[in-house]
Amino acid sequence: MEDKQHKLDDFLRSRLNNDAEDSSWNVPDDYIFEAAMRTVAADKKKKRRPWIIIPFMLLAGWMGSEYMHNNQIKTLQHKVDVMEQSILNPPQQKESISSYSYAADSQFILQTQFSSPQEPNIQFSRTSKRSATQNLSNITSTNILLSRTNTAFSNTTIPAASMQPSLADSTTAHFSIATLQRNKQETEVPSHLSLPGSLSLPIRSLPLYGLMILESEEIKIDLPSHTISVPERVSTTLPLRYGILLSTNQSWYTMKKIPFTPDARLYAYENSQPGVGLYGFIRKPLSPRLSLQSDFGYHIYKNKSVLENQFLFDMKNVVETTGGESIYQTDLELMNPLGDYNAMIEFRVNDQMQDNDLLQEYSKNKQVLHTLNLGLSLQYALIRGKRVTISLGTGFSLGYCTRLQNEFNVSVYHNTVLQTDYTALPTQLNNVRSVYAQALGKLSFEYRPSDRFGFIVESQYGTGITSLRKGITADGPHTYLHAVMVSAGITHGF
Amino acid sequence: MVHGDKMKEILSEANAILRAKEGDYVAQRYLYERYRSKWFMICLRYLPHKSDAEDALQNGLIHIFSNLSQFDPAVGAFAGWTSRIIANDCILLIRKNQKDLVVQEISHDLQVPDQEENAIDKISREEIMKMIQRLPAGYRTVFNMYVFEGYAHKEIADLLSISEGTSKSQLFKARKMLQDALEVMI
16 A cells, blocks of 8 residues: 555656646746746845945934033033133122111112022021111011122012011011112112122111112121032923823734644734724833833724634534434634633534544634723833933733624535535633733833923733633633734823 | 766856846846746646746745845755745645635646546646646645655644644545546546
């Protein structure tokens, strides 16, 4: 028998393997070669493209670093300039003024000058409360002039009502800025008083702009020192950030083969419609680049797949109906993250079918899946600028299936012939588990035109790991749900 | 030793391969015209429909000429290397379209010759090809892979995602069908 088979093999090989003369039946059309060569040429061009991009990327990277470097130099230079100014134009020591006075209209004026970029905190104190009470009880308003070195006077007025507390009631008062009303009678700019550090300065009357001034007791004025203090860098990211996004997704199933069904395979068919979703997130920065994000959303996944399997015809599965027909019945089991699927395959037996004949079965599954998802992920900012952040994230989410729509359609073939005369029973979905865990990977791009508002585009890949309910009963293949999602939305900082 | 025309042939093929690796269109065309019948017959063995066979051949040509730089004459012959590529592309196409191919009707232009007229030696290549094409898709694929490409049953099982037992069973049935057809023709 084996000898005969080998002879057959050798005969066929000898006839078909040798070089053949061109005949009408074994010569392909010329367009095939031309089409193939065009594809080869196009592929070669595509392979070259990534290499071309590299020098541009290097150039862009160099230009970016140059810009940031120059920006930093400008900032530092400005600080140095200010410091130099303060060194070159040190605050002048002025004669002290021994006292101040006030007129019946209860106004006093203190004019001073400071060189700090920050507004000073002026503290008035009275050495003698009694005299203050005596002298200041009628004060209804106070004008304090503050000016920076070599710049114009400020023009902010603090009305009496906004001054807290009033001089009459307390020993101290704090003002940030004030203005001086010009009186056209005054033509001379009063001498300015530079106060390095803290200085006790009794003030006499100063003929300033025709206004009466108060001759005071000692007034302590604490002004910022002349040292330039650089304000702390204001972070452009606020403590918490939240966002809301609309998404579109494409999902599909893959299958892990298990020993029980070694012939099975799963693949997508036709074009699945994309699913949609809506979700929001809250993001808490843990460090300048690392943040923790929690999101919650509703997603709809749509996919179509075919499970292909082979099995041997087994006479034990044939049942006789009351009508005298022979019906073959067998179960199809399938486990996926959502639950066990049990389908009944049933068809009428014909005379050609024999025991151990090979049968092929194709189970088409069209699915629409609605889920609520709660996710937690860690985000790492690959690029973190004032306006733009690009980050990479990874995490997990829990999915709760709120609705599952399934269409199962099973076809059976015997000797490559479709068995059309079978009755398809409705597919039963047993032990549908609602809750499953999903692993996530994401890449997001956020642009913030202001500190509070921003726009975000995010792409995400998720794969269903496992169901969270125990008691997996299906012996059939295990399938896994995958989804790729692209989302866009807005963000807001607290 | 190899003499005369055969040597010239080998040398010109080796030269053509070198030039084809550099993208010489004329050299590529030379190789195509030299082996196109052989390659197309491989495709027809796996895929009875001409359009499917042409698809597989086109895919195979793309793979051959895209990866020509990987061919090393010291390792094997060009004919064998390319035949394996073409066969693999046929198998890939079969796997991809298996559902459709399974229900395809056997081409009506394939006719079994009258049994009184042909003895086995007179059976033409075309007739033998048609006999193989008449096999059911699964039998034909396994048969081609085992007999012509030299795959072992384990390799066939892995490539086609079937069991070894199924592979053996289908090969057995294919041989039986071919033997029956040959006996009818003889």
